[in-house]
């Protein structure tokens with residue numbers, strides 16, 4: 001196909017794109033099909049996908065088992081309201097998630113996006129205090145380098161300075177954002193902070209093991225154990241935002257399992273539906289739910305997104321869990337981890353590269369800075385790969401079905417582009 005399709009030219013006059021300065025952004029690439037690890041463009045080019053559509057498509061695109069579940073559910077019932085009504089896909093999914101998650105993380109609240117899942121977790125944590133008669137605990141403690149979404153409430157718990165929302169600094173609901181306790185000094189500093197402020201705090205909120213959109217920053221399981229300890233000592237809830245890490249990305253089904261830590265609330269989305277439909281879940285432990293179990297109507301969780309528990313989304317999420325049961329995805333993640341480490345190794349020492357790091361199916365090349373992001377994206381595209389560097393990193397988060405050849409083509413593309421001194 002040559003020239004751009006008419007829907008593209010017309011639509012580009014009306015669509016508002018994400019994270020884009022519309023005046024200067026390159027036009028988005030028109031996609032006509034996706035299959036496995038491949039993205040098919042309208043002009044006939046086929047790209048190898050390095051990022052699984054913002055980390056969602058863990059089984060590869062258009063997986064026949066997911067598609068079959070979707071089509072069967074669409075024929076029966078795409079959606080019905082979740083207020084006063086329920087259905088098998090949502091209740092089965094709730095049971096399966098509660099069974100998969102560690103400890104007594106067992107009460108599942110559905111929504112449609114990651115940001116809303118985090119907002120629900122924040123609201124649950126604050127109301128947990130209110131329901132127990134503790135009115136002063138209205139703030140969330142989160143961490144520099146963190147990212148939890150783009151809504152007003154979630155922007156307020158992202159990194160205020162480094163993050164992409166810095167324009168809003170000072171205008172958002174006030175929470176506490178502190179350095180992550182990576183060593184003894186920062187842990188002691190956080191303890192001193194909590195000595196002063198714990199009475200105002202409802203919960204500690206963290207992305208376990210990897211701060212994703214904040215720059216793919218890794219931390220040790222010891223950090224998570226320290227946070228569990230601090231939460232217990234100061235009487236705070238601990239929320240793990242596993243929207244990025246959930247469903248195997250870091251090498252265990254959930255990142256909290258690597259640390260042997262059970263948070264009080266966990267948020268999931270992204271790979272929950274294997275990259276097919278928007279769905280998220282906020283899952284609470286029994287003692288959190290118990291604080292809402294009351295004769296007082298005011299103690300109920302007053303939240304209910306219109307499309308919560310969407311039957312198509314839940315059916316496809318169940319099908320995604322089937323694939324985790326029928327295929328050893330964790331073995332595939334371990335294999336990808338090895339290929340990423342080997343494939344990115346030659347980047348060490350290339351001009352501008354300050355670090356190469358991998359964890360599970362995540363590979364990161366850290367630059368001291370990227371001078372021309374747009375030019376870098378174009379060079380990667382010319383290599384036939386779909387990779388979206390941001391800020392000062394290039395990263396890979398391929399589907400778990402990616403082959404060694406796929407991963408080597410992705411890492412090879414990055415290496416070649418950086419060798420040319422970008």
Ligand code: PLP
Pocket residue numbers: 113114115116118147148149150207212213241242243244269270
């Ligand atoms: N939390 C984390 C850790 C994320 O990585 C993201 C998205 O990248 C979100 C929350 C927000 O999710 P959504 O974009 O679905 O609102």
